[in-house]
Amino acid sequence: MARELTQLDLLRELAPVAEENVNRHLKIAKNWNPHDYVPWDEGRNFAALGGVDYEPEQSQLDEVAKAAMITNLLTEDNLPSYHRVIADNFSMDSAWGYWVGRWTAEENRHSIVMRDYLVVTRGVDPAQLEADRMVHMTNGYSPEAAAGDRVEEMMEKGGEMGLLHSVAYVTFQELATRVSHRNTGKACNDPIADKMLQRIAADENLHMIFYRNICGAGMDIAPDQTLRAVTDIVTNFQMPGAGMPNFRRHGVLMAKHGIYDLRQHLEEVIQPVLRKWNVFDRDDFSAEGEQTREELAAFLEQLEKDTIKFEEMRDRALAREAKKRERQAS
Numbered sequence: 001m002a003r004e005l006t007q008l009d010l011l012r013e014l015a016p017v018a019e020e021n022v023n024r025h026l027k028i029a030k031n032w033n034p035h036d037y038v039p040w041d042e043g044r045n046f047a048a049l050g051g052v053d054y055e056p057e058q059s060q061l062d063e064v065a066k067a068a069m070i071t072n073l074l075t076e077d078n079l080p081s082y083h084r085v086i087a088d089n090f091s092m093d094s095a096w097g098y099w100v101g102r103w104t105a106e107e108n109r110h111s112i113v114m115r116d117y118l119v120v121t122r123g124v125d126p127a128q129l130e131a132d133r134m135v136h137m138t139n140g141y142s143p144e145a146a147a148g149d150r151v152e153e154m155m156e157k158g159g160e161m162g163l164l165h166s167v168a169y170v171t172f173q174e175l176a177t178r179v180s181h182r183n184t185g186k187a188c189n190d191p192i193a194d195k196m197l198q199r200i201a202a203d204e205n206l207h208m209i210f211y212r213n214i215c216g217a218g219m220d221i222a223p224d225q226t227l228r229a230v231t232d233i234v235t236n237f238q239m240p241g242a243g244m245p246n247f248r249r250h251g252v253l254m255a256k257h258g259i260y261d262l263r264q265h266l267e268e269v270i271q272p273v274l275r276k277w278n279v280f281d282r283d284d285f286s287a288e289g290e291q292t293r294e295e296l297a298a299f300l301e302q303l304e305k306d307t308i309k310f311e312e313m314r315d316r317a318l319a320r321e322a323k324k325r326e327r328q329a330s
């Protein structure tokens with residue numbers, strides 16, 4: 001009979017792993033200053049202080065870079081919601097509590113530096129950005145809402161959305177934001193933005209490693225239960241920005257132009273983490289765990305097929321657009 005651990009059991013049993021990983025993180029994390037990544041000399045006042053308000057031609061960013069910047073920044077803006085979820089699941093005691101505070105403080109740098117950059121360089125409309133931030137943060141983020149219609153099914157299978165679901169989700173989500181920030185940096189066509197987003201992506205990678213190690217230790221002490229949580233998350237995964245203004249339109253643009261698409265999701269986010277946990281080579285699952293593993297394998301197989309289909313559609317659409325541009329130019 002596989003061992004089912006309660007939330008309290010998990011917090012207690014994984015506390016030494018949390019402590020070890022907090023120490024590991026503090027040794028390698030680099031302190032950095034958001035103000036060092038912003039070209040302040042490009043800034044000037046807006047109309048309220050006697051200057052000029054935003055006009056679209058002031059921006060050096062193309063539509064793809066704008067969509068990616070806005071999506072990534074609004075995602076970072078919702079930190080209070082993520083803090084709430086993590087704090088609820090991790091408790092505020094011992095190494096867990098320390099991590100919650102430290103991680104929140106590190107994450108806050110991301111929205112600070114991106115907003116400063118965008119406002120100073122006039123990369124996007126700051127008034128629209130503020131209006132979108134108000135909507136997005138007022139809606140907030142909840143893991144249940146992110147799971148959408150499938151939340152009931154998930155709860156039935158997983159029992160509850162607790163610690164294991166949270167660490168599984170943030171492991172994939174931190175890695176997904178790493179990929180998205182890095183590719184957004186390239187799309188901005190500005191070495192300053194690229195450097196800033198590389199800096200943020202490096203943070204996201206260290207965060208991912210912390211959560212991946214906790215979840216991996218969970219897999220060792222409660223293999224079936226952890227695999228159930230991982231499978232729930234992988235098969236229902238949605239980026240945390242779902243629900244922000246223009247999320248679909250921006251998401252499509254980002255996928256179409258390789259900022260974050262299905263292949264990156266599969267090959268740069270899902271597969272490397274599952275490999276690290278040795279999911280498909282371990283022999284400590286019970287019959288129930290084996291069944292979950294088959295469910296996960298079937299999902300990944302389907303995702304691979306969907307990826308190929310998406311890429312064929314994308315190639316056709318891009319070719320059509322290129323032809324249209326050629327016709328307009330001639």
Ligand SMILES: [Fe+2]
Pocket residue numbers: 076107110177204
């Ligand atoms: Fe972040």
Ligand SMILES: [Fe+2]
Pocket residue numbers: 107174203204207208
């Ligand atoms: Fe992060």
